[in-house]
Amino acid sequence: MRRASILAALVALLAATGAAAQAAPEPPAGHRHATGDDGAAHRRVDAIQKEFDAVVADGRGFGLAFAADQHGYPGPLHVLELKDRLRLTPMQEARMRALFETMLAEAKPRAARLADAEARLRRLFAGGGADEAAVRAAVAETEAARAELRLAHLRAHLQARDVLTETQRRTYHHLRWGEPKTP
The missing domain is CATH 1.20.120 (Four Helix Bundle (Hemerythrin (Met), subunit A))
Structure with a gap:
């Protein structure tokens, strides 16, 4: 079920970034980027994206x-x-x-x-x-x-x-x- 949780995280991220891109300059309530995490959130997303790419390249859906x-x-x-x-x-x-x-x-x-x-x-x-x-x-x-x-x-x-x-x-x-x- 790890693939399902990774997919859920990727879908949530894509939905959140898509919604944020369409929003007004002020972030919506509850939408905050972590401060002081030295890019940890972006590294996690990058890791998920790399796993997605590897799984898809292997022919899996x-x-x-x-x-x-x-x-x-x-x-x-x-x-x-x-x-x-x-x-x-x-x-x-x-x-x-x-x-x-x-x-x-x-x-x-x-x-x-x-x-x-x-x-x-x-x-x-x-x-x-x-x-x-x-x-x-x-x-x-x-x-x-x-x-x-x-x-x-x-x-x-x-x-x-x-x-x-x-x-x-x-x-x-x-x-x-x-x-x-x-x-």
Whole structure:
């Protein structure tokens, strides 16, 4: 669950920085940057970002398919992790392994493109050459790469769902997310 807590921290950080960027010059109530910590908070964020980059570069999703996973479309890696509790048949296990390997083969080069695009965006700012047109182009490239990576993961979730029985899908959801919420 360490990945989930790191993802939650990264999402909270991104949400907070996005909200702060849109706020008035005065910080919102309760929003304060630590003083006197010699950049410790920024080092923690940098460490989380580096772990995110490493996990994604390895072909793993790091939350890219939460929308699917939370709503009945399990991912092949997590299904394999829970294979005994889901009582996968040998054929189901083989199919999940194949789906996982296919997803990794698609995801790794897409993750490399995303990492390259993110690095170009950072270099644009670091080199002092950022203007609106250059930033727009770099962001478009970065987000197109992120979309392709996310699609590789989401396709695996779509296909994995069809391998499981309805009972296995319910069990998976309960094991990963707890009881479903009723509207």
